[in-house]
Amino acid sequence: MVAQRPTMSDAREYLRIVENKFQDKPEKFRTLLKLLHDFRSRRIGTKDVITIVKDLFKGQRELILGFNTFLPKEYEIKLEDVKAPSPITVGFSDAISFINKVRIRFEDDVAVYRTFITMLSMFQKGRMSLSEVYNEVNLLFQEHNDLCLEFYNFLP
Missing domain, CATH: 1.20.1160.11 (Paired amphipathic helix)
Structure with a gap:
């Protein structure tokens, strides 16, 4: 069975759920919108989006699982992988x-x-x-x- 791709209606519904969940923290919703804009503009990659979403939705199992709807199968976030971010490590x-x-x-x-x-x-x-x-x-x-x-x- 081939999984159906999510529709724009699915995306709007997901964003509505996130916005309602964070009514008391509108900066989280704005961060998600900015993140998605940066991704669409190719300023940030899929792996970076996933890292930030894991942190943004920490403790919100249903939001993480909902976000998986929009990810290719190979990028799906597994709940056991969701953990605290590590410190910045670069050269x-x-x-x-x-x-x-x-x-x-x-x-x-x-x-x-x-x-x-x-x-x-x-x-x-x-x-x-x-x-x-x-x-x-x-x-x-x-x-x-x-x-x-x-x-x-x-x-x-």
């Missing part, structure tokens, strides 16, 4: 280079640079989730799409 020199790029870009607005460094520290210490960092970096660097795109490379 040290790449990370230092990116941080320096942010510092130079915002040398006239030091508060942006400091906020970015604080967010990284909070994430590393487990005080911010991956989806929160993703959302906040999008807001912080909203006029600097190149920095957003480069930052995605550092997501676990």
